[in-house]
Amino acid sequence: MTTHPQIHSATSATMGLEGIVAAETVLSHVDGAAGRLIIRGHDLQDLAGWSFEGLIALLWQDLTPEPLAEDQIRAALGAARVQVFALVDPLLAATKSLSPVEALRLLLSALADESDVPHHVLAVAAVPVFAAAIARHRCGQSPVAPDAALGQAADFLRMLRGTPATAEAVRALDTYLVTVADHGLNASTFTARVIASTKAGLFSSVIGALCALKGPLHGGAPGPVLDMLDAIGEESQIRPWLMQKLARGERLMGFGHRIYRVRDPRADVLKGATAHLRHASNWIGFAEKVEAEALTLLAEKKPLRPIQTNVEFYTALVLEAVGFPPDSFTNVFAAGRMAGWTAHVLEQEANNRLIRPQSRYTGPMPAAA
Numbered sequence: 233m234t235t236h237p238q239i240h241s242a243t244s245a246t247m248g249l250e251g252i253v254a255a256e257t258v259l260s261h262v263d264g265a266a267g268r269l270i271i272r273g274h275d276l277q278d279l280a281g282w283s284f285e286g287l288i289a290l291l292w293q294d295l296t297p298e299p300l301a302e303d304q305i306r307a308a309l310g311a312a313r314v315q316v317f318a319l320v321d322p323l324l325a326a327t328k329s330l331s332p333v334e335a336l337r338l339l340l341s342a343l344a345d346e347s348d349v350p351h352h353v354l355a356v357a358a359v360p361v362f363a364a365a366i367a368r369h370r371c372g373q374s375p376v377a378p379d380a381a382l383g384q385a386a387d388f389l390r391m392l393r394g395t396p397a398t399a400e401a402v403r404a405l406d407t408y409l410v411t412v413a414d415h416g417l418n419a420s421t422f423t424a425r426v427i428a429s430t431k432a433g434l435f436s437s438v439i440g441a442l443c444a445l446k447g448p449l450h451g452g453a454p455g456p457v458l459d460m461l462d463a464i465g466e467e468s469q470i471r472p473w474l475m476q477k478l479a480r481g482e483r484l485m486g487f488g489h490r491i492y493r494v495r496d497p498r499a500d501v502l503k504g505a506t507a508h509l510r511h512a513s514n515w516i517g518f519a520e521k522v523e524a525e526a527l528t529l530l531a532e533k534k535p536l537r538p539i540q541t542n543v544e545f546y547t548a549l550v551l552e553a554v555g556f557p558p559d560s561f562t563n564v565f566a567a568g569r570m571a572g573w574t575a576h577v578l579e580q581e582a583n584n585r586l587i588r589p590q591s592r593y594t595g596p597m598p599a600a601a
C-alpha cells in the first residue's frame with residue numbers, strides 16, 4: 233500500500249490529536265504551563281465577578297447579526313426561557329428511564345430549526361429550563377415556570393427549588409457558569425465546530441456537543457469528589473484514607489489535569505465562590521482539609537509530576553451548596569458551556585470550511601486479481 237504524501241501518520245504524538253491546532257479562535261486560550269485561562273483578552277480571575285449574561289455578551293461580541301449588550305441578553309434569555317418552557321410538559325414523561333443528561337439531550341432535540349428566535353439565544357435559555365424540570369421530575373415534582381424578569385442564574389435556582397434563591401447562591405452560580413463557559417478547543421467544543429462546519433445548524437451542533445460532554449472523560453460528573461469526601465467521613469481518617477488510596481495506585485478525585493501543569497485557575501475562582509457558601513454546605517471546611525492533605529501526599533508520592541487541584545473539586549462543593557443534586561452536575565456544566573458552544577458555532581459559521589480530516593488505513597488490501 234502506498235501512503236499519500238500529504239497524510240501524516242497517526243503516531244503516538246498525534247493520537248487523540250494532542251498538540252494539533254485544529255481551529256483558530258478569538259474566544260479563549262488555555263495556557264497549561266502558566267495556569268492561565270484567557271477569554272477574549274481577559275484572565276478568568278478578572279471575570280469572576282461578572283454575571284453570566286455579561287460573559288455571554290463578551291463571547292458573542294461581533295458574532296451575532298446585531299450587537300447585544302448585557303441587559304439585552306438578559307431580557308432576550310428571559311423571554312426565550314418562557315418560550316421553551318412550553319416544550320417541557322409534553323416531553324417529560326418520555327425521560328422516565330433516562331439519566332439527567334440523556335433527558336436533557338432529548339429535550340434539546342425538540343428545538344426546531346424553523347424557530348424565529350435567534351438559535352444561540354434559544355439554546356442558552358433552554359438548558360436551565362430543561363435541567364431544572366428534569367431534576368424536579370426525578371423527585372416527583374412538577375416543573376416550575378420561568379420568570380422572565382430574573383437573570384439566568386437566579387431563575388435556574390428558582391426553577392430548581394421552587395422558591396427564590398439567596399443572593400449568595402445566585403452569585404456563586406453566576407461565578408460557576410462564567411468559570412466553565414469556555415475552555416479552548418475541548419472535545420465538546422470541537423464536536424460543535426465539526427457539526428457546524430457541515431452547515432447542520434446551531435441546534436444540531438450543540439446537541440452533538442452535549443453528547444461529547446456526557447462522556448466520563450470530559451463532563452463526567454464531579455459527583456465522585458463528593459463520594460470521596462463521604463467515604464473519608466471524618467477528619468482523623470483523612471490522611472490514612474488518602475494514603476491507602478495512593479498505595480493501591482488509585483487516583484484522588486479532583487486532582488490532576490491533562491493540560492494544566494500548575495493549579496487549574498478555575499479551581500481558584502470556584503474556591504473563592506465557596507467563601508460565601510460555608511453555612512449552606514456540610515462539606516466545604518472538611519474538603520479544604522482533604523485538599524491540603526491530598527496536595528501534601530501527592531507531592532510526596534509523585535515528586536516528578538506536579539498534580540494540583542482541578543476544577544472538578546470545587547465544582548462539586550459549589551453546586552452541592554447551592555442545591556443541585558449530584559446527578560444533575562453535568563447538566564449544570566452544559567448550562568455554562570452552552571455559552572461557549574454557541575459562540576464557537578457562530579465563529580465557525582462566520583468563516584466556514586468543512587472540517588474533514590483524513591484517516592490512515594491500516595486494514596488489509598484486496599487480494600491481487
Ligand code: ACO
Nearest residue numbers: 449450482483484485486487488489490537539542543544
Ligand atoms: N491521583 C493520584 N495520582 C494521579 C492523579 C490523581 N488524581 N492524577 C495523575 N496521577 C498520576 C498517575 O497515577 C500517574 O502516575 P505514574 O506515572 O506513577 O503512573 C501520573 O500521575 C500521570 O498520570 P496520567 O493519567 O498520564 O496524567 P494526566 O495528566 O494525563 O491525567 C487526569 C489527567 C486524567 C485528569 C488525571 O489527573 C486523573 O485521573 N485525575 C483524577 C480524576 C479527575 O479529577 N478528573 C477531572 C479532571 S478535570 C476535567 O476534566 C474538567
